Amino acid sequence: MAYISGAGFTRVTNHWDLSLEDLAVEAGIRALEDSGHEEIDAVVVANSFSGTANGQEDLSSIIVDQLGIRDAPSFKVSLEGASGAAAIITATALVNSGIARRVLVIGVEKMSDVTALEDLTLISSTSLDRRFEREIGATIHSQHALIMQTYMRRYNIGEEDFGHFPVLMHENACVVPHAQFRYKLKLENYMRSPYLAEPLKLFDVPAEGDGAAAVVVSERGEVKISGFSISSGKVMLSLREDLLRLDVVRSSVKRALDMAEMDLSSISFTKIHDSSSVLAYLQLESIGLAEEGKAPQLTAEGRFSRDGEMPVNPEGGLKARGYPVGASAVYQAAEAYLQLTGRVGESQIDGAKSCLLLSISGVGSGATSIVLTR
Amino acid sequence: MVLERTSIPLYWRDRGIKYRLLGGECKSCNRRFFPYRKVCPHCGSTDVNKVNLPRRGRVVSFTVVHNAPRGFEYYTPYVIALIELKDGTRLLSQLTDVEPDEVREGMEVEMVIRIHRTCGESWLIAYGYKFRPVLKK
Amino acid sequence: MKPDRDVGIVGWGAYVPRYRIRSEELARAWGRSWKRYAAGIMVEEKSLPGIDEDTFTIAYEAAYNALLRARIDPRRIGATYVGTESKPYAVKPTATLLVEALDIGERRTTGADFEFACKAGTEALQAAIGLVGSGMIDYGLVVGADTAQGAPGDALEYTAASGGAALVIGPGKDSVALIKASLSYVSDTPDFWRRQHERYPAHTRAFTGEPAYFHHIMSAARALMDQINTSPEDYDYAVFHQPNGKFPLRVGQKLGFSPEKIKPGLITSYIGNTYSGSALIGLSAVLDIAPPESKILVVSFGSGAGSDAFHIEVTDKIENVRELAPKVMDYIQRKRYVDYTVYARNRRMIHMMKDFSGY
Numbered sequence: 001m002a003y004i005s006g007a008g009f010t011r012v013t014n015h016w017d018l019s020l021e022d023l024a025v026e027a028g029i030r031a032l033e034d035s036g037h038e039e040i041d042a043v044v045v046a047n048s049f050s051g052t053a054n055g056q057e058d059l060s061s062i063i064v065d066q067l068g069i070r071d072a073p074s075f076k077v078s079l080e081g082a083s084g085a086a087a088i089i090t091a092t093a094l095v096n097s098g099i100a101r102r103v104l105v106i107g108v109e110k111m112s113d114v115t116a117l118e119d120l121t122l123i124s125s126t127s128l129d130r131r132f133e134r135e136i137g138a139t140i141h142s143q144h145a146l147i148m149q150t151y152m153r154r155y156n157i158g159e160e161d162f163g164h165f166p167v168l169m170h171e172n173a174c175v176v177p178h179a180q181f182r183y184k185l186k187l188e189n190y191m192r193s194p195y196l197a198e199p200l201k202l203f204d205v206p207a208e209g210d211g212a213a214a215v216v217v218s219e220r221g222e223v224k225i226s227g228f229s230i231s232s233g234k235v236m237l238s239l240r241e242d243l244l245r246l247d248v249v250r251s252s253v254k255r256a257l258d259m260a261e262m263d264l265s266s267i268s269f270t271k272i273h274d275s276s277s278v279l280a281y282l283q284l285e286s287i288g289l290a291e292e293g294k295a296p297q298l299t300a301e302g303r304f305s306r307d308g309e310m311p312v313n314p315e316g317g318l319k320a321r322g323y324p325v326g327a328s329a330v331y332q333a334a335e336a337y338l339q340l341t342g343r344v345g346e347s348q349i350d351g352a353k354s355c356l357l358l359s360i361s362g363v364g365s366g367a368t369s370i371v372l373t374r
Numbered sequence: 375m376v377l378e379r380t381s382i383p384l385y386w387r388d389r390g391i392k393y394r395l396l397g398g399e400c401k402s403c404n405r406r407f408f409p410y411r412k413v414c415p416h417c418g419s420t421d422v423n424k425v426n427l428p429r430r431g432r433v434v435s436f437t438v439v440h441n442a443p444r445g446f447e448y449y450t451p452y453v454i455a456l457i458e459l460k461d462g463t464r465l466l467s468q469l470t471d472v473e474p475d476e477v478r479e480g481m482e483v484e485m486v487i488r489i490h491r492t493c494g495e496s497w498l499i500a501y502g503y504k505f506r507p508v509l510k511k
Numbered sequence: 512m513k514p515d516r517d518v519g520i521v522g523w524g525a526y527v528p529r530y531r532i533r534s535e536e537l538a539r540a541w542g543r544s545w546k547r548y549a550a551g552i553m554v555e556e557k558s559l560p561g562i563d564e565d566t567f568t569i570a571y572e573a574a575y576n577a578l579l580r581a582r583i584d585p586r587r588i589g590a591t592y593v594g595t596e597s598k599p600y601a602v603k604p605t606a607t608l609l610v611e612a613l614d615i616g617e618r619r620t621t622g623a624d625f626e627f628a629c630k631a632g633t634e635a636l637q638a639a640i641g642l643v644g645s646g647m648i649d650y651g652l653v654v655g656a657d658t659a660q661g662a663p664g665d666a667l668e669y670t671a672a673s674g675g676a677a678l679v680i681g682p683g684k685d686s687v688a689l690i691k692a693s694l695s696y697v698s699d700t701p702d703f704w705r706r707q708h709e710r711y712p713a714h715t716r717a718f719t720g721e722p723a724y725f726h727h728i729m730s731a732a733r734a735l736m737d738q739i740n741t742s743p744e745d746y747d748y749a750v751f752h753q754p755n756g757k758f759p760l761r762v763g764q765k766l767g768f769s770p771e772k773i774k775p776g777l778i779t780s781y782i783g784n785t786y787s788g789s790a791l792i793g794l795s796a797v798l799d800i801a802p803p804e805s806k807i808l809v810v811s812f813g814s815g816a817g818s819d820a821f822h823i824e825v826t827d828k829i830e831n832v833r834e835l836a837p838k839v840m841d842y843i844q845r846k847r848y849v850d851y852t853v854y855a856r857n858r859r860m861i862h863m864m865k866d867f868s869g870y
Contacts, residue, residue: 118868122378122443131388132409135380136490136502137439137446137468142454145437153435153479197454198438198474238456238464239407239415243435393612444868449562470563471529473847487571487612488563492869499599501567501608509845510837 003221006035007334009213012322023212031214046087046107048326082359084329085368107330155293163190173316175346180322206323227260227371256369392502431459514644519686524576553756557783576836581679589648594631630813657786662711672783676791697817731818752812753779
């Protein structure tokens, strides 16, 4: 059985003075310190865009070299926004199988070295089908927007209903020291924000922030990795039967909970992959935390607030804590580890015993679920 | 700067699909799909034939792109639409010859060939399908 | 020139982009009064390409329409020719793009781009007539299309327009209109040209008139009529190259054609001068309406200079195919006016950063 025995991360922001590898080393050192300097016998790096944004491949070798770890196997695991979860699941498999006893998982993303908006849009859209989505001008935003449009039409709701989620995320992040945006967002400011791809607005999506997070996955520890699963589905929107059905979420959540021998009612809090407001709603509905079409209303009513029935993204999610793409699921795990061990200060959820971590690749091409228990 | 140039072999390989809406027709589940691929995305069968898809359809859903990736910024704002062809096949395409505020769900559209993008002044002009409001019913 | 076997038009099709700019707006951009400055050219508005259109995309739609009317399997076409002076590539044929996009001839087709200023399209037509007439091929596709250039602020800016037309040429027995005879007249007359690597053409103002346009069109028209013993009275329609709204009427008058015979094919007044597309769009507009047995005289003009003349007789098959594709007037009536800023953007007249990633 595998456990998390240490965690560390940097703040999510534009780290002008830190390089891709500086960030990774920083998070790695903090996690190792937190775990009490355990001997590491493998390193798994999670990252999505080091090739396109940083021109750096063979990333794990660079990081391990700079961390000063000698003679440990290392490799990079990549699954776009869910890279971090895929890396943790890989590390868990290494430990569970007995191949390794302690694995350092480092998630890192460094987008701010790319300064032009067109280039950032291009890089963040590389999870689309290149030949028949991206080469015709579709972007990551156009895909979220098409889903949002479909959601609005089917449930007859307006654009302001999508503002409830980012408003909640900003609210949560205000007390989180490592969050990228520690300010409250008003619904009217959400509504006034510019369109990226109508009706998707700037405040529907996270900004690309730099950051690195690390956890130590060990054969012993305080928080148990009791369930996990990865699901892969259809990439092209035009081939999906229903844009509002995230089958990958349903199946991965079910398998992870089954493995943990748990159900939703025993989960203390949930972390989802809010790469857009509409995708956040669809995840809440696919997990089973809201009926179809009801997620906006339940969000507005406070069900998912930190003191609500089912707290969601207590640190502010991708939207406000920040979205270092390939590292984001490692942030989820690191934050959850601190929550479950009662060490997060103002954003602490009292008595939290278990959590469900959900990440997404692309606009729902794949999904990862991890269940952690204390 | 990240300039992703059109890959010539990639463009060349797909030109039949991009110019003539080459799709697949599954012999096993009788459903069609776009673009052509070896394995049916609906049922997983490999018993798939190539077929030229109908050029007319209707807009199912659309969005107006304001924040374009490099290579497309000259064309903003442009419309990306999910289109259902006459035979039920769906595909994603840009709309053309229509202002963003004129687009409606359900609008009848037909295929034309237009410039998708270029890369600077020296590289290839990438052409392919776009859809526009039907000229004549 | 007459072919060995009867040759005719099996299908025709045209295309005009949706966008128009008024001459008044063009004048305004350069601080001029349209009425004083340019009303004499009798072109009140002109077409311009959409931001994603060029000569290939125009040629494609015109050719697609021609194939709809021709009702033949494109795989039977043995020649694909595009006449233009605004090739998308300086080096790389437009014709091969058409072959691929229309699935022509299973690629067993000759294909080339022709250039002869505004008569490149009819020059391509003569080549196709020769191939079909000699029996080397059964069907040929010819297109005249342009996104015509005129320097900003120059008089040509009021007329340089975008559009094209296509003809499927085939054996006489299948034809909706027989091409009974054709003739060309060329000379070295430098009235208009564009040097290699120049963006815009140079022209010689009044010199483009008498020694160029009028001399060549009249010489070709008279020579053809002499050769086949016809006179202006024998024709129901006359289509002349139309650089503006005035010249075709005047050349017709000099030759003895009444304005009524010219106006059905005089399209420049609505959309401007589509250069290589000009005479062929005019012919398409006539075929859109001409009853069986109509006789049509077509005379193109290309600077540099030369004219191609054609004697065409409509057959009774024309009624069967007329409605199979959009007509010239369908495209003319579909329009959206733009101002000079949109015009400048669509025509790529704005200087972008040196490393701009692409228009």
